[in-house]
Amino acid sequence: MSAKTYTYVDGDRLWSRLMILAEYGKRPDGGVDRQTLTNEEIAARGQIVRWGRELGLTPFTDVAANLFLRLEGTLPDLPPVVVGSHIDSQPTGGKFDGAFGVISGLEAVNAIVSSGKKMRRSIEVVAWTNEEASRFAPGMTGSCVFTNKLSISQAEGIKDAAGISFAAARDLVLAADDRVALRDMGWPIASYVEPHIEQATRLEEAGVPIGIVTGIQGTRRYRVTILGEPAHAGTAEREVRRDAMLATARILTAIDGEAARIPGFKFTAGMVNVKPNAPSVVPQEVLFSLDIRHVDDNAVDEIDAAIYRIVEREKGRCDAIVKEITHAPSVHFDAIVQSKIAACADALGIPHMPVFSAAGHDARQLSYVAPAGMIFIPCRKGISHSPEEWSEPEHLSAATQILAELLVQLASE
Ligand SMILES: [Zn+2]
Known part of the structure; x- marks a missing residue:
């Protein structure tokens, strides 16, 4: 651990949790089929809730079935720092898209808990519901409802190809959760950070492990x-x-x-x-x-x-x-969040570069209600939404180490 850092991220634990999560909805070809609000996702939620409880985090959900793990701060009334992504996948998905953001958030919080350092603000790890839109279209349902871009009654009426409504699928998920309290939506967020694989090749081509995302293409x-x-x-x-x-x-x-x-x-x-x-x-x-x-x-x-x-x-x-x-329209992420990510990477000696996202992410919705940012890592040949999806363990670790330092800063404010 360097003198500049407050936290110790365990790259092996991060990798092993990601591989365990990939067992839920595992495909014979090594990919993941864990579409939103299915039995596979129910089982994956259960695993995430168990990991959270082991760390002393409190799980919460809401009427869009967004899943939160809360590390209570010393000033619990302050708006929390929120970090995460999604755990649903395409039917031919990989192990990293979405899942990395949630597991990275969990590992960063684990590192903070292990450090013994107390945060002023609470930190919440989130898995937003139905980012992918493969079962219920359009996607980003959980983050859209949370940020009031979509009403819950509109979301509830959306049907999948089998005619099952979002409401019916959601009810099954909430009923299967193990003592996870239902909470209101739309509470204020101090800042939002989403780690994600790049799903493009600029980082790989440049040989740079970290992309600081400047925005999302319109x-x-x-x-x-x-x-x-x-x-x-x-x-x-x-x-x-x-x-x-x-x-x-x-x-x-x-x-x-x-x-x-x-x-x-x-x-x-x-x-x-x-x-x-x-x-x-x-x-x-x-x-x-x-x-x-x-x-x-x-x-x-x-x-x-x-x-x-x-x-x-x-x-x-x-x-x-x-x-x-x-x-x-195109989204431009908060300049202060971007510069803080860069400062944390610099303190850790991890190379980084600015990148623009050509794909959509939940961070788009969150950017409308809070200072938001994203951290990208390379994925091999830019391949995503495929069993071939792959990212290097050291890149996952590097992004998560930056994230842990960033969360310490954001939650101390
Ligand atoms: Zn994603």
């Missing part, structure tokens, strides 16, 4: 319907056709042309439904998705305006309806 998603008229492929003359597919092709090509002028712009049209989808019929109707993303909100706004302009110009003789379904 997204807009649309559904566009082009309405034409069915006609005989052999007899209908070009001048009278209202071909919804050709209009779609012109529109997509033109939007891509606009997007291509902006470096780093991501434009995706991943879903297309054609009616009647018959080889000898002029397409009557096309429904397609648009997904646009960029670090700079102005660039997203620019392409947003271009989409409406291009659809009007290129729809030809068809009618068109553009419906925006998601608008999430």
Whole structure:
């Protein structure tokens, strides 16, 4: 332990807890299938609650089934410092996405408890419900309800593919919890920190173990319907056709042309439904998705305006309806939290660099209600949402050591 540090993080204990957690929902190929509010997640919650109780932490939950482990501070009325991520996975998930943030938080708190140092503020380790959206869409249900972006009654009505509601699945989870008290939502948070795997390759390529996340890329998603008229492929003359597919092709090509002028712009049209989808019929109707993303909100706004302009110009003789379904501006994390993460890393002699997150995380929601930040570690080849997901034990340890020092600072304020 260096003279500058207050805590001792046990990298072996961190790794072993992460591997034990990966047993809940383990896939034969080494991956994890632990979708939200399933029996696998119930068992994983039980394990986390047991680990927490061993350390003297008190478990709490709420009507969104978010799970908290509280280390009581000497001034328990002060808003707590919250750290964590999620334990649900994609059906073809890995061992690290989400789980690392929760287990890292637990280990950092373990290190603080072992140090004997008393914190002014309470520290809570959280596992937010349904970050992944694989079972109930949209995702980030727990953090959205907690931060009042989504009402609990809206969340309760969301159904999975089998027709089971979020409310019904949630009730099973809460009933299975072992004496975990139900608490109100939306209480004030002093600061929020989320460790996570990068799910990209910048850290790996740079050979840097720690990314201090500056923000999360904004997204807009649309559904566009082009309405034409069915006609005989052999007899209908070009001048009278209202071909919804050709209009779609012109529109997509033109939007891509606009997007291509902006470096780093991501434009995706991943879903297309054609009616009647018959080889000898002029397409009557096309429904397609648009997904646009960029670090700079102005660039997203620019392409947003271009989409409406291009659809009007290129729809030809068809009618068109553009419906925006998601608008999430870019998030910029709290500058003070970022500089504190950097200072802790510097004190420990751990190299770090700023990175921007192209993927969404619960920290987006928390950033609307509290100073928030994220710590990224590299993951091999950037692979995530896959049994191939892998991060090096020493990177997990490094991030958790930084986290423990950061929590000591934040909880002493
Ligand atoms: Zn995640």
